[in-house]
Amino acid sequence: MPAATKKIGLLFGVEDSFPWALVDAIAARGGGEVVAEAVSISALRDTQSFDYALILDRISHEVPFYRTFLKVAAARGVQIVNNPFWWSADDKYFGNIVADAVGVATPRTMLLPHKHRPPNTEAASYRNMRFVDWNGVFEYLGFPIFLKPAYGGGWKDVYKVDDAGAFFTAYDSSRDLVMMAQEAIAFDSYFRIYVIGRERVHLMRYDPSQPFERRYVRDAPPLEAALAERLRRDALALSVALGYDMNTVELAVRGGIPYAIDFTNPAPDADRYSIGDDNFDWIVTNMADVLVERVRNPRPFELTGAWPQALAARARERA
Ligand SMILES: Nc1ncnc2c1ncn2[C@@H]1O[C@H](COP(=O)(O)OP(=O)(O)OP(=O)(O)O)[C@@H](O)[C@H]1O
Numbered sequence: 476m477p478a479a480t481k482k483i484g485l486l487f488g489v490e491d492s493f494p495w496a497l498v499d500a501i502a503a504r505g506g507g508e509v510v511a512e513a514v515s516i517s518a519l520r521d522t523q524s525f526d527y528a529l530i531l532d533r534i535s536h537e538v539p540f541y542r543t544f545l546k547v548a549a550a551r552g553v554q555i556v557n558n559p560f561w562w563s564a565d566d567k568y569f570g571n572i573v574a575d576a577v578g579v580a581t582p583r584t585m586l587l588p589h590k591h592r593p594p595n596t597e598a599a600s601y602r603n604m605r606f607v608d609w610n611g612v613f614e615y616l617g618f619p620i621f622l623k624p625a626y627g628g629g630w631k632d633v634y635k636v637d638d639a640g641a642f643f644t645a646y647d648s649s650r651d652l653v654m655m656a657q658e659a660i661a662f663d664s665y666f667r668i669y670v671i672g673r674e675r676v677h678l679m680r681y682d683p684s685q686p687f688e689r690r691y692v693r694d695a696p697p698l699e700a701a702l703a704e705r706l707r708r709d710a711l712a713l714s715v716a717l718g719y720d721m722n723t724v725e726l727a728v729r730g731g732i733p734y735a736i737d738f739t740n741p742a743p744d745a746d747r748y749s750i751g752d753d754n755f756d757w758i759v760t761n762m763a764d765v766l767v768e769r770v771r772n773p774r775p776f777e778l779t780g781a782w783p784q785a786l787a788a789r790a791r792e793r794a
């Protein structure tokens with residue numbers, strides 16, 4: 476390997492199609508200057524340095540050891556995709572506030588107190604907390620309601636409920652999770668959208684009512700140009716504001732308006748067998764382009780995306 480060769484490290488878990496295809500795609504466009512390989516890491520020494528120019532993180536949400544490793548690597552000058560600092564801090568409910576700041580519609584949503592006490596707390600830990608006015612919640616949202624964790628993913632602990640009885644059954648089983656209650660969007664169409672490098676956008680028609688392996692709609696009819704444009708704009712605006720270089724944005728379209736449902740996905744599904752060959756080719760090619768480009772033109776260290784400026788601008792508009 477020539478001395479000037481820069482390495483991209485891939486940090487991943489059980490997935491098997493995307494990482495290896497990405498290694499090949501990076502080799503194909505790296506011109507010998509940029510190569511990719513699986514990251515190799517063990518117990519971390521505090522004086523350690525890292526010979527990766529960039530690390531693509533697909534797994535640190537499941538392996539906390541990796542999250543700290545990535546923060547340290549970032550501090551030592553390694554480009555990390557996605558930003559481990561912001562990834563550690565974001566959540567779905569805060570995401571809605573960011574969406575509003577960049578002019579993207581969201582369903583009406585309320586954040587609920589934990590049903591069960593988190594460990595190490597007792598009744599007196601909650602002296603600031605008032606009882607919830609449940610009728611007020613139901614009036615604001617209207618049934619059906621989605622209940623889902625603010626720190627969630629993987630369709631776990633997501634409930635759709637039609638009445639107060641079903642709502643409380645679901646809420647009562649939510650343990651000590653922080654749940655959000657959300658207006659259900661009765662959508663005409665639903666999209667899952669890749670946004671890569673905060674500039675490249677790929678629309679995928681998605682049908683959440685189908686079994687897992689058929690959710691990415693193959694051979695969907697062409698989209699009306701104005702709607703496609705709006706979906707692209709919204710997905711891009713969200714990913715730029717959040718500062719994610721690999722993200723999927725889910726938008727549900729009702730009456731021509733896309734509503735942001737789930738858009739903080741910094742390690743999105745990229746498995747050939749679930750997304751299908753065409754989408755897989757798109758994500759591998761575009762991810763490789765963006766990562767190689769990023770190695771050649773590193774970004775300055777950043778804590779988050781553009782949302783602090785977007786929020787301030789929104790507040791000025793509303794003043
Ligand atoms: N407000 C809503 N209106 C309509 N459908 C919704 C709403 N919220 C969630 N859903 C449906 O529930 C599914 C799972 O919700 P969501 O995407 O928020 O959870 P998740 O745990 O992030 O799931 P995943 O990781 O599979 O994307 C969505 O794909 C969508 O079909």
Ligand SMILES: [Mg+2]
Pocket residue numbers: 725737
């Ligand atoms: Mg989702």
